[in-house]
Amino acid sequence: xxxxxxxxxxxxxxxxxxxxxxxxxxxxxxxxxxxxxxxxxxxxxxxxxxxxxxxxxxxxxxxxxxxxxxxxxxxxxxxxxxxxxxxxxxxxxxxxxxxxxxxxxxxxxxxxxxxxxxxxxxxxxxxxxxxxxxxxxxxxxxxxxxxxxxxxxxxxxxxxxxxxxxxxxxxxxxxxxxxxxxxxxxxxxxxxxxxxxxxxxxxxxxxxxxxxxxxxxxxxxxxxxxxxxxxxxxxxxxxxxxxxxxxxxxxxxxxxxxxxxxxxxxxxxxxxxxxxxxxxxxxxxxxxxxxxxxxxxxxxxxxxxxxxxxxxxxxxxxxxxxxxxxxxxxxxxxxxxxxxxxxxxxxxxxxxxxxxxxxxxxxxxxxxxxxxxxxxxxxxxxxxxxxxxxxxxxxxxxxxxxxxxxxxxxxxxxxxxxxxxxxxxxxxxxxxxxxxxxxxxxxxxxxxxxxxxxxxxxxxxxxxxxxxxxxxxxxxxxxxx
Numbered sequence: 412x413x414x415x416x417x418x419x420x421x422x423x424x425x426x427x428x429x430x431x432x433x434x435x436x437x438x439x440x441x442x443x444x445x446x447x448x449x450x451x452x453x454x455x456x457x458x459x460x461x462x463x464x465x466x467x468x469x470x471x472x473x474x475x476x477x478x479x480x481x482x483x484x485x486x487x488x489x490x491x492x493x494x495x496x497x498x499x500x501x502x503x504x505x506x507x508x509x510x511x512x513x514x515x516x517x518x519x520x521x522x523x524x525x526x527x528x529x530x531x532x533x534x535x536x537x538x539x540x541x542x543x544x545x546x547x548x549x550x551x552x553x554x555x556x557x558x559x560x561x562x563x564x565x566x567x568x569x570x571x572x573x574x575x576x577x578x579x580x581x582x583x584x585x586x587x588x589x590x591x592x593x594x595x596x597x598x599x600x601x602x603x604x605x606x607x608x609x610x611x612x613x614x615x616x617x618x619x620x621x622x623x624x625x626x627x628x629x630x631x632x633x634x635x636x637x638x639x640x641x642x643x644x645x646x647x648x649x650x651x652x653x654x655x656x657x658x659x660x661x662x663x664x665x666x667x668x669x670x671x672x673x674x675x676x677x678x679x680x681x682x683x684x685x686x687x688x689x690x691x692x693x694x695x696x697x698x699x700x701x702x703x704x705x706x707x708x709x710x711x712x713x714x715x716x717x718x719x720x721x722x723x724x725x726x727x728x729x730x731x732x733x734x735x736x737x738x739x740x741x742x743x744x745x746x747x748x749x750x751x752x753x754x755x756x757x758x759x760x761x762x763x764x765x766x767x768x769x770x771x772x773x774x775x776x777x778x779x780x781x782x783x784x785x786x787x788x789x790x791x792x793x794x795x796x797x798x799x800x801x802x803x804x805x806x807x808x809x810x811x812x813x814x815x816x817x818x819x820x821x822x823x824x825x826x827x828x829x830x831x832x833x834x835x836x837x838x839x840x841x842x843x844x845x846x847x848x849x850x851x852x853x854x855x856x857x858x859x860x861x862x863x864x865x866x867x868x869x870x871x872x873x874x875x876x877x878x879x880x881x882x883x884x885x886x887x888x889x890x891x892x
Contacts, residue, residue: 412836414430418838423829442597482585485839485865487829489881491858505755506755507853509748517529539785554725555577558847559582571756579691587650589860607886613651617655620724632682632685633655634660634675637660684721695707697709698710735760760820764814784815828861841862858883862879865878
């Protein structure tokens with residue numbers, strides 16, 4: 412493949428502005444240069460077939476129908492040098508330490524509010540604050556055991572934190588499966604390059620969950636609680652349960668006894684469950700406490716959790732920090748709780764609850780990205796430079812009606828990486844979702860899930876809106892050298 416004419420208008424992950432391979436990507440590009448466009452297309456086809464055979468799917472809810480689709484996979488990986496990744500991982504550990512302290516604080520003494528570092532009004536109006544969690548002390552004082560933080564690189568090469576996903580972050584199974592597909596397509600490169608592994612995640616997740624067991628010393632009974640086969644991330648729920656060797660259950664498979672212990676129904680009779688990795692939203696997890704008509708959860712589960720008879724990951728209420736408005740305060744949390752300067756900078760944010768910042772946002776809707784506080788999947792956003800006057804007026808009305816629910820950020824020139832275009836490699840915008848596991852130590856995946864906008868010029872990378880994925884290679888250039 413010829414890379415001579417490849418150029419990006421933004422910072423490119425593989426090739427610099429002069430058209431030269433970045434150091435960590437040089438072995439990859441040298442290798443790919445030995446293939447014709449047709450040969451690479453054949454390998455892309457092989458990758459697509461492998462993904463279908465492996466069942467790497469996600470569900471799109473469209474026009475009242477649930478449609479299973481194979482996650483689009485581009486075979487040209489993203490490459491990150493190990494030295495940069497080590498600093499990034501340190502920044503992610505710092506963020507999750509501060510976020511867990513924040514969650515515990517707001518359900519406890521609320522010192523950060525009393526110190527006026529975090530506005531009381533934002534907490535009062537938070538849709539994810541759960542009064543039922545006040546006073547709870549979860550195992551190890553950890554609320555968010557699994558975090559998926561989205562990172563983006565701007566046009567000058569700076570890596571920013573875009574948001575932190577602390578409720579039910581998804582995508583890690585695609586990260587692992589992408590690596591398995593890449594190994595089948597490029598086996599030679601994995602034999603000759605110092606590409607750091609990612610396949611230890613299920614074992615690390617198991618250890619994280621096992622450490623929460625209320626019965627230390629015994630082999631814990633762990634279950635993954637799924638909403639069922641129609642959930643968009645069901646593939647991941649089943650994949651992780653199988654990979655860890657634990658039970659995959661739905662709400663009807665569990666019950667809480669008079670002793671406040673959570674049990675699983677089996678053909679041999681009830682079996683105690685120690686830890687639940689729940690992939691069901693707070694509001695549906697226990698009809699006794701939250702949505703009374705929910706059939707997805709388990710009646711009495713919060714009672715069992717509060718009594719210390721079962722551990723839940725992530726803990727109910729952790730979503731109070733999974734709020735795009737709260738995100739803007741993470742640098743202040745790091746300074747307040749840890750006494751440290753943030754390692755990873757936040758994308759600058761404008762909070763519409765503040766009158767001055769709201770005025771700025773309303774005056775610059777054509778230049779900013781406006782996001783609702785608690786939507787996910789790329790829904791409900793306004794990308795100002797690509798919006799119509801009608802769309803901007805709609806968002807103006809939404810912001811004025813509920814300013815607490817909106818924040819805005821500059822439109823970044825997101826970094827790109829090449830995809831295998833129809834005739835030649837073409838740049839596409841992307842982001843990165845590493846996964847962080849919190850326990851006594853903190854584990855960060857080696858790289859993460861790179862999501863890529865498959866449409867030319869698009870800034871939306873979410874799979875639900877046409878995005879795809881790439882394998883992410885963290886390369887030890889010193890060892891390779």
